[in-house]
Each structure stands twice: as structure tokens, then as C-alpha cells.
Amino acid sequence: MLVQVRQTLLAEALTGDEDKRMTSEKTAAPDSEEHGHEPHAEGLNSRLNWLRAGVLGANDGIVSTAGIVVGVAAATAERGPVFTAGIAGLAAGAVSMALGEYVSVSTQRDTESAMLAKEKWELKHQPDAELAELADIYESKGMSSETAERAATEMTEKDAFAAHAEAELGIDPDDLSNPWQAAFSSAVSFTLGALLPLIAILVPPPSWRIPVAVIAVLVALALTGALGAYLGKSSPWRPTARMLIGGSIAMAVTYGIGSLVGTAVG
Numbered sequence: 001m002l003v004q005v006r007q008t009l010l011a012e013a014l015t016g017d018e019d020k021r022m023t024s025e026k027t028a029a030p031d032s033e034e035h036g037h038e039p040h041a042e043g044l045n046s047r048l049n050w051l052r053a054g055v056l057g058a059n060d061g062i063v064s065t066a067g068i069v070v071g072v073a074a075a076t077a078e079r080g081p082v083f084t085a086g087i088a089g090l091a092a093g094a095v096s097m098a099l100g101e102y103v104s105v106s107t108q109r110d111t112e113s114a115m116l117a118k119e120k121w122e123l124k125h126q127p128d129a130e131l132a133e134l135a136d137i138y139e140s141k142g143m144s145s146e147t148a149e150r151a152a153t154e155m156t157e158k159d160a161f162a163a164h165a166e167a168e169l170g171i172d173p174d175d176l177s178n179p180w181q182a183a184f185s186s187a188v189s190f191t192l193g194a195l196l197p198l199i200a201i202l203v204p205p206p207s208w209r210i211p212v213a214v215i216a217v218l219v220a221l222a223l224t225g226a227l228g229a230y231l232g233k234s235s236p237w238r239p240t241a242r243m244l245i246g247g248s249i250a251m252a253v254t255y256g257i258g259s260l261v262g263t264a265v266g
């Protein structure tokens with residue numbers, strides 16, 4: 001479920017105005033270009049969506065890796081297996097997230113390209129009908145029919161394709177979603193989240209490591225839950241409580257399984 005929410009957010013962010021800047025810097029991390037950009041409503045929104053997508057990705061990393069390391073730590077007092085399992089879980093999770101994001105955004109991009117190609121064909125083969133259609137759209141947005149007709153004519157003379165893409169499809173043709181960028185950023189946010197439980201369980205002495213990891217994870221989930229709610233402009237209590245309960249269940253279940261398997265095998 002988290003993944004789905006994140007992908008929607010990411011898709012929104014990717015089709016936003018902000019992406020124009022980002023596609024020209026394909027290899028740059030999403031957070032690395034803070035400067036030199038004057039804030040405006042759309043850009044800000046898009047950046048908030050990026051941030052929310054990042055927070056949710058980090059949550060995935062925290063919960064799944066916490067489950068793995070707590071489970072293995074319940075089965076063995078050794079550090080090596082916990083470290084190995086945690087790193088393997090981190091890598092598998094990051095790759096799986098990136099893959100899911102890549103597929104999802106690629107599909108979205110294919111759909112957008114197909115719609116744009118159809119629009120281009122229509123503009124070439126039935127320009128009059130398209131002009132009338134554009135005027136209708138403007139009229140439905142609240143213009144008088146005269147204004148709408150004039151606006152449609154002017155926009156068609158300027159750049160018919162861009163005008164139709166924007167008004168009909170809500171797409172900027174020069175600014176399609178970038179699947180590689182989505183894949184990269186989700187892998188990074190998952191990895192950052194996953195490092196927290198991994199470090200929290202490896203650093204303390206054996207008798208302390210599970211309590212320390214559990215507390216660190218719950219504190220981190222409370223923070224990311226509240227931050228996610230804040231960025232999404234919703235009340236923090238419910239999402240934070242859900243994160244805490246979900247994270248607790250994940251760790252309790254794997255702790256139980258780890259204890260049972262540890263006793264049976266060891």
C-alpha cells in the first residue's frame with residue numbers, strides 16, 4: 001500500500017513543473033539542486049511531493065529492515081549473521097523498490113507518449129475539429145465563447161500541440177516522467193531508511209541491541225509519520241499511530257519467528 005501511495009506521489013511530482021529542471025540533470029540526486037530556483041506555487045508543490053515520496057520510501061526501508069534484523073537477532077547472539085541479513089535485505093529491498101518504480105513510471109510514460117501521438121495525428125488530420133475542441137475546453141473552464149474561441153485560435157497559432165497536450169491531457173510534452181530518476185530516488189530513500197535499524201542493532205552490546213533497535217525504529221517511524229502527515233497537510237496522529245503499530249507488528253512477528261527458529265535450529 002505504501003508503495004502505491006509513493007508511486008502516485010512520485011508520478012505527480014514527476015509530471016510537475018519541477019521535472020523540467022530535473023530531466024536536464026538526469027544523474028543528479030533529487031535533493032541536490034536546491035539553489036538557483038525561485039519558488040513558485042507549482043514548483044513548491046512538486047518539491048513537497050518529492051519529499052513525501054522520499055519519506056514514504058524511507059519508511060519502507062525502516063520497517064522491512066527492522067523486521068529482518070530483529071528477527072535474526074532473536075535467533076542468534078552473533079553480530080555477523082545480523083549484519084549479513086540486514087545488508088542483503090537492504091540491497092534486495094532497494095532493488096525491488098527501484099524496479100517497481102521503474103516499471104510503474106515507464107508504464108505511465110508509455111501511456112503519455114501514446115496519448116501525445118494520438119493528439120498529434122488528430123491535429124494534423126482534423127485541425128478544425130481540434131480547434132473547436134480546444135475552444136470548448138477553454139469555455140468549460142469559464143471563458144465566454146468569444147474569448148475561448150480567440151484564446152484557442154491564438155494558442156493554436158503559437159503551438160497547437162503544446163496547447164492541446166496541456167489543456168486536454170495535462171501533459172507537458174517536453175517534460176515526460178523519467179523512470180530512471182524515479183527508480184534511483186526510491187532506491188536512495190529506501191536505503192537511507194534501511195540504514196537506521198541496521199546501525200541501531202549492530203552498534204550496542206548484544207544484550208541491549210534489540211531494545212535499542214526497537215526504540216530507535218519507533219522514534220524514527222514517529223518522526224517520519226509526523227513529517228509525512230505534515231507534508232501531506234493532514235493531521236499527524238492517525239498516520240503516525242499507523243506507522244508505529246505497523247512497525248511494532250513487523251518487529252514482533254519477526255522476533256517471534258526468529259526466537260522459534262533460533263531455538264529449533266540452534
Ligand SMILES: [Zn+2]
Binds near residue numbers: 119
Ligand atoms: Zn486535441
